[in-house]
Amino acid sequence: MTGQSAARRGSRAGRRSGDSGTREAILDAARAQFAQRGYHGATIRAIAAAAEVDPALVHHFYGTKEALFAAAMRLPIVPSEVLTAALARDAWDTGSAGAGGAGAGPGFGAHLVRTALGLWESAELRETFIGLLRSAVTSEQAAVMLREFIADSILSTVARAAGLTERGTSAEAEFRAAMVATQMLGLAFTRLVLALPPVAGASVDDLAVTVGPSIERYLTGEIQLPGRRSGERGRGGEPGRGGGRGGG
Amino acid sequence: MTGQSAARRGSRAGRRSGDSGTREAILDAARAQFAQRGYHGATIRAIAAAAEVDPALVHHFYGTKEALFAAAMRLPIVPSEVLTAALARDAWDTGSAGAGGAGAGPGFGAHLVRTALGLWESAELRETFIGLLRSAVTSEQAAVMLREFIADSILSTVARAAGLTERGTSAEAEFRAAMVATQMLGLAFTRLVLALPPVAGASVDDLAVTVGPSIERYLTGEIQLPGRRSGERGRGGEPGRGGGRGGG
Numbered sequence: 001m002t003g004q005s006a007a008r009r010g011s012r013a014g015r016r017s018g019d020s021g022t023r024e025a026i027l028d029a030a031r032a033q034f035a036q037r038g039y040h041g042a043t044i045r046a047i048a049a050a051a052e053v054d055p056a057l058v059h060h061f062y063g064t065k066e067a068l069f070a071a072a073m074r075l076p077i078v079p080s081e082v083l084t085a086a087l088a089r090d091a092w093d094t095g096s097a098g099a100g101g102a103g104a105g106p107g108f109g110a111h112l113v114r115t116a117l118g119l120w121e122s123a124e125l126r127e128t129f130i131g132l133l134r135s136a137v138t139s140e141q142a143a144v145m146l147r148e149f150i151a152d153s154i155l156s157t158v159a160r161a162a163g164l165t166e167r168g169t170s171a172e173a174e175f176r177a178a179m180v181a182t183q184m185l186g187l188a189f190t191r192l193v194l195a196l197p198p199v200a201g202a203s204v205d206d207l208a209v210t211v212g213p214s215i216e217r218y219l220t221g222e223i224q225l226p227g228r229r230s231g232e233r234g235r236g237g238e239p240g241r242g243g244g245r246g247g248g
Numbered sequence: 249m250t251g252q253s254a255a256r257r258g259s260r261a262g263r264r265s266g267d268s269g270t271r272e273a274i275l276d277a278a279r280a281q282f283a284q285r286g287y288h289g290a291t292i293r294a295i296a297a298a299a300e301v302d303p304a305l306v307h308h309f310y311g312t313k314e315a316l317f318a319a320a321m322r323l324p325i326v327p328s329e330v331l332t333a334a335l336a337r338d339a340w341d342t343g344s345a346g347a348g349g350a351g352a353g354p355g356f357g358a359h360l361v362r363t364a365l366g367l368w369e370s371a372e373l374r375e376t377f378i379g380l381l382r383s384a385v386t387s388e389q390a391a392v393m394l395r396e397f398i399a400d401s402i403l404s405t406v407a408r409a410a411g412l413t414e415r416g417t418s419a420e421a422e423f424r425a426a427m428v429a430t431q432m433l434g435l436a437f438t439r440l441v442l443a444l445p446p447v448a449g450a451s452v453d454d455l456a457v458t459v460g461p462s463i464e465r466y467l468t469g470e471i472q473l474p475g476r477r478s479g480e481r482g483r484g485g486e487p488g489r490g491g492g493r494g495g496g
Contacts, residue, residue: 130385137382137441147442171446178438178446179458185442186434190426193385194395194433198419198426198474206474210427214462226446226454 025051026058030072035141039069039148066153073132076124080157086115087161104162104219110212112158116184117191117204126192133193155181162219172225179218187211273299274306278320283389287317287396314401321380324372328405334363335409352410352467358460360406364432365439365452374440381441403429410467420473427466435459 029050033042044065048055062068070078085091092111120126135142155177159165164173187207190199199207217223277298281290292313296303310316318326333339340359368374383390403425407413412421435455438447447455465471 134382134385137378137385143441143443147444150442151444175446175450178444181442181444182435182438182447182459183431183462184434185437186432187430189433189437190430193391194398194429195391196395196399196426196429198423199430202423202474206472209472210466211430213465214431217462218458224454224457226450 022051022053022057023061026053026061026068027072030068034069034072034145038141038144039065039146039152044068066149069149069153073128074124075128076122077119079153082119083115083154083157084161087112087158104164104216106216107212108162108219109215109217110208112180112215113184113187113208113211114204116188117207120188120192129188130193133189150181151178158219164219175225176219176223179223180215183211183214183218270299270301270305271309274301274309274316275320278316282317282320282393286389286392287394287400292316317397317401321376322372323376324370325367327401330367331363331402331405332409335360335406352412352464354464355460356410356467357463357465358456360428360463361432361435361456361459362452364436365455368436368440377436378441381437398429399426406467412467423473424467424471427471428463431459431462431466 026047029047030042033047033050036042037046042065044058045055047068048058051058058068062071064078066080067078069075087108092107093105120129132142132146136146137143151174155174158180159173159177162176164176168176187199190196191207194200202210274295277295278290281295281298284290285294290313292306293303295316296306299306306316310319312326314328315326317323335356340355341353368377380390380394384394385391399422403422406428407421407425410424412424416424435447438444439455442448450458
């Protein structure tokens with residue numbers, strides 16, 4: 001199910017459809033359910049029940065749970081849709097990639113950073129992101145919601161686009177995508193919230209070529225996967241130290 | 249203007265020394281000054297004036313501005329002191345480093361990650377850190393304070409320990425240290441606040457060998473420094489893409 005984020009007015013799928021009060025009631029119910037039950041736990045069915053509408057109407061207005069979450073949080077985009085399009089191979093592979101068929105190759109990391117930085121230019125998205133961070137550091141429940149949303153909606157999309165899901169175990173894909181999250185969330189925090197001058201003032205290109213290789217290494221490089229000890233590293237590489245110092 | 253706080257009402261220096269009320273008054277004044285003027289703008293003199301004590305008493309109780317800040321924020325450590333000790337060469341160089349005399353060599357990145365993860369084990373430090381993050385996403389003033397503190401107290405210590413200050417311009421050192429911040433703050437946020445399972449559940453060793461090479465690349469690798477265009481990269485290296493994929 002790729003969501004149809006744009007809610008459609010007009011067709012009377014339900015009792016109160018077309019009424020903006022109904023949409024507001026659905027979004028209010030969604031915010032409450034996501035906060036109480038987390039992103040995983042909240043269901044369209046329970047949200048519909050709380051808003052006193054038919055679940056079909058919620059689907060009709062918002063498409064997927066992710067799109068409903070985005071609308072409820074006032075995210076101007078549905079992350080998995082935007083990322084799936086932006087990270088599709090023809091969007092970043094300029095022909096230099098030779099490494100391994102589908103998924104991440106040289107240039108993928110820089111492209112991912114460029115994509116993220118481009119999205120963050122939107123003041124609306126930035127505000128929402130900072131609002132979600134604020135909730136997460138203030139409330140444990142909000143942290144759970146944000147964690148589940150990031151894992152489900154963003155990291156699994158990145159893992160899929162990078163071809164991780166085809167190449168390794170799901171635990172490996174999750175670890176690699178989570179390592180990408182450690183870099184990208186820190187980049188967001190440092191640039192958008194902290195506004196540390198060298199990062200806030202750097203160009204998109206500077207950051208893309210600087211951070212991109214770290215992202216690629218996390219996605220496809222020789223890193224130590226949890227649970228393996230030295231000597232049995234992922235993809236049989238060297239010990240991690242020094243592994244990022246190579247180059248061309 | 250740094251010292252425009254209420255004029256001192258008589259010199260009461262020493263009169264209340266030893267009195268825990270005096271310490272509390274100094275810490276209250278410090279919190280207010282740091283919040284109002286940022287970490288750079290706040291001065292021991294102005295804090296003393298606001299607390300109605302002699303500046304010498306503040307120095308006597310707390311030593312440096314950084315130590316006063318740490319006490320005011322209830323940080324259980326003074327970051328520059330702990331980091332200077334932890335990142336001293338004999339603390340991490342196991343003899344394998346051959347790259348370049350003083351400063352970061354293979355193993356430095358992993359050691360830095362290990363050091364940070366070790367510090368974060370302290371519940372007190374974690375609480376303070378999360379409190380500072382919370383303020384930073386809530387208030388622009390608090391973000392300024394945290395930014396200046398991180399730059400002055402933490403990043404400049406890392407830059408010095410890594411030998412950046414001896415090897416390049418100060419702008420290069422600041423950019424490289426700031427890139428380290430993008431990774432380490434994201435690691436902190438993902439592990440401590442978001443508690444993303446693959447990161448929260450990973451061992452210190454797993455994270456150190458995974459993230460360490462990214463840190464080393466930012467500190468000493470061939471990265472593109474802002475303001476230079478392709479063809480004139482820092483240290484004459486390849487374009488950044490692929491630069492982290494090398495290894496052994």
